[in-house]
Amino acid sequence: MNILVTGGAGFIGTNLISRLVTEGHTVTSIDDYSTGTYENHIEGVKYRHCSVSSLELDKYDKFDIIFHLAALSRIQPSFSDPTTTFISNVHGTQNILEQARVNKIKVVYAGSSSKWHDPYQSPYAMFKYLGEEVCKMYRQTFGTDVEIARFYNVYGPKEIVDGDWAAVIGIWRRQVRDGERITIVGDGEQRRDFTHVHDIVDALYKIGIGKESHEDAWELGTGVNYSINEVFDMFKSRFNVEAVYLPDQKGNYRKTLRENDDSLLRLGWKPEDQLLSYINSL
Numbered sequence: 001m002n003i004l005v006t007g008g009a010g011f012i013g014t015n016l017i018s019r020l021v022t023e024g025h026t027v028t029s030i031d032d033y034s035t036g037t038y039e040n041h042i043e044g045v046k047y048r049h050c051s052v053s054s055l056e057l058d059k060y061d062k063f064d065i066i067f068h069l070a071a072l073s074r075i076q077p078s079f080s081d082p083t084t085t086f087i088s089n090v091h092g093t094q095n096i097l098e099q100a101r102v103n104k105i106k107v108v109y110a111g112s113s114s115k116w117h118d119p120y121q122s123p124y125a126m127f128k129y130l131g132e133e134v135c136k137m138y139r140q141t142f143g144t145d146v147e148i149a150r151f152y153n154v155y156g157p158k159e160i161v162d163g164d165w166a167a168v169i170g171i172w173r174r175q176v177r178d179g180e181r182i183t184i185v186g187d188g189e190q191r192r193d194f195t196h197v198h199d200i201v202d203a204l205y206k207i208g209i210g211k212e213s214h215e216d217a218w219e220l221g222t223g224v225n226y227s228i229n230e231v232f233d234m235f236k237s238r239f240n241v242e243a244v245y246l247p248d249q250k251g252n253y254r255k256t257l258r259e260n261d262d263s264l265l266r267l268g269w270k271p272e273d274q275l276l277s278y279i280n281s282l
Contacts, residue, residue: 001065002063003028003066004029004030005028005029005030005066006030006031007068007069008030009038010035010036011158012200014036014158015156015157015197015198015200016201019205020205028047028061029045029048030052032070035072040158052068052093055099062103065209066096066107066108068109071089072085072089074165076251078123078127090127090131093109100144106146106147107144107145108207109135110149111128111132111135111217113193113219113259114128114129117253121250121253124251125251147207148217148218149217150220150221152193152220152258153167153168153194153195154194154195154196155195156196156278159197169279171183176239181243182241182242182244183244184232185252186249187248188245189229190252190253191225192225192256193221193224194222195220195222196274199220199222200220203269206269207267219258220269223257224273225255
């Protein structure tokens with residue numbers, strides 16, 4: 001198949017493209033490199049430096065599937081720059097769906113477990129929610145083939161460790177690297193369903209290449225959650241580090257945990273709890 005991956009130079013996109021290339025597919029990546037890197041490029045893949053908001057597919061772009069992963073995917077930066085987050089996560093998504101509608105291409109959209117929390121808590125949560133709603137509108141109004149996959153706290157190889165776009169595991173990896181104390185936001189009792197990126201990729205592949213369709217969205221979580229304090233204990237055991245507690249932040253959810261087993265029962269997806277082994281491998 002000829003496949004387009006938006007955000008293809010980023011964390012999840014790079015892992016997905018690696019799988020797609022291994023499976024023998026022809027792959028093109030679209031990325032504006034706001035969070036992706038040239039170091040993530042994979043031989044044999046066509047990379048285009050372009051924003052999803054301005055992408056226009058021409059008659060020569062005969063894609064079978066678009067994996068739409070491009071987004072600004074962190075809560076805290078969305079408070080300081082909600083406009084850019086909106087352009088990327090809502091307008092960019094609408095443009096990808098419009099390109100798919102015109103060219104009759106299947107789309108797999110990267111949703112978020114923030115769907116299950118109050119969308120008014122942060123610009124990020126609201127704009128990912130609106131992205132889903134745009135997908136559902138295109139599916140219902142235009143008959144566009146769109147599947148939504150909601151990600152839960154993804155970690156693993158190629159994760160971001162520097163800058164504002166790093167998630168908690170990446171942030172802590174950098175702090176260990178730089179000899180700093182690990183920062184815990186709030187009381188540390190908030191719980192997260194940490195999902196290895198290879199499991200995310202496996203589910204995306206099954207959704208994209210397969211024929212199974214979900215009337216709402218596929219929930220891609222491990223089905224196990226840990227408190228941030230429990231994850232710190234894993235880091236402490238591995239690296240002998242200390243922690244410092246910081247005040248809680250706006251938009252910080254108390255719990256994420258996969259909502260249902262549809263992805264397991266209908267896709268044959270088998271995610272594994274790999275968090276401890278991953279931390280011990282660092």
